[in-house]
Amino acid sequence: MDFMKYFNNKKYYCEQCDKKFDSQDILNTHAKEIHKKTLLKCSNCGKTFLHEKDRLHHMREEKQTEKENRKIKGYK
Ligand SMILES: [Zn+2]
Numbered sequence: 001m002d003f004m005k006y007f008n009n010k011k012y013y014c015e016q017c018d019k020k021f022d023s024q025d026i027l028n029t030h031a032k033e034i035h036k037k038t039l040l041k042c043s044n045c046g047k048t049f050l051h052e053k054d055r056l057h058h059m060r061e062e063k064q065t066e067k068e069n070r071k072i073k074g075y076k
């Protein structure tokens with residue numbers, strides 16, 4: 001499966017120019033140097049985002065997932 005290989009190898013892509021990178025670190029450096037952006041970090045998992053709205057969206061989803069996981073485990 002070529003697609004999966006590609007997906008796994010180049011997981012991190014720049015939203016500004018669609019370039020793909022091997023690691024979050026390289027993407028961070030690229031975004032800072034090329035686009036003069038500071039990436040916003042999710043305080044939960046450390047994932048980074050270029051736009052605040054993306055980060056908020058991600059964090060909302062993360063909370064939702066957490067709730068559902070708790071339900072599955074039987075907590076209230
Ligand atoms: Zn870029």
Ligand SMILES: [Zn+2]
Nearest residue numbers: 042044045062
């Ligand atoms: Zn997160």
